[in-house]
Amino acid sequence: MKKILLLSAVCLLALSPAEAQKKKNKKAGKEEAPVFIMSNAVDSMSYALGISVGNDLLTNFENIPGGEYNTNVFLKGFETALKKDSALMTNEFAQEFFQSYMMKAYEKETEAKIAAGEKFLAENKEKEGVIETASGLQYIVEREGNGAIPAENDVVKVSYEGFLLDGTKFDSSIERNEPLEFPVNQVIQGWSEGLQLMKVGSKYKFFIPYHLAYGERGAGNVIPPYSTLIFDVELLEIVPQ
Helix, strand or coil: CHHHHHHHHHHHCCCCHHHHHHHHHHHCCCCCCCCCCCCCHHHHHHHHHHHHHHHHHHHHHHCCCCCCCCHHHHHHHHHHHHHCCCCCCCHHHHHHHHHHHHHHHHHHHHHHHHHHHHHHHHHHCCCCCCEECCCCCEEEEEECCCCCCCCCCCEEEEEEEEEECCCCEEEEHHHHCCCEEEEHHHCCHHHHHHHCCCCCCCEEEEEECHHHCCCCCCECCCECCCCCEEEEEEEEEEECC
């Protein structure tokens, strides 16, 4: 899509003497960021708008459930609308079809994510050392400490790393060299329950189903909706209040 936009820009816009100077600088070994100087302000504004809209559209494409789209067909529809030509769909039908497609695609993607999480947890609980609680939280005791066990209203200091099922590390206090302090009752349910099983000095691995984690919303752009999560957690201390 970027290639198409740039080719269109080359056809429509003339380069100024400043662009020629940039080429001379490049031959002389001076690297500069590519800058197109348009022939007038309207062309510059139009090109800038195209870049802005294109980047927004690319983000939307990448967030389409299932990740499938056809850029060439999109551009045909886009051009048809801009030129006010006769289209294969009315605007009303296009909006209804798009919304219906997105809803079905989202439902399909959601079902697949939930199924993947359930499959993982079902297989994981059969592995040696894995313990499952009544809520569905699973954990492994990697090191048992000998300190006190925190209560719901305690503040704790922990060191941790968090992973998605595909192995993506989405957070790590270890890499930041910054242990985290927080009240036990003010984190996701899987953490709150798991921490109250640990003694200070312990290191556990948590396997948290989505309903005990960030649920159907996820967390920003880091944790997708309906994500089963894995955490390595070390309970460093119960912070005196």
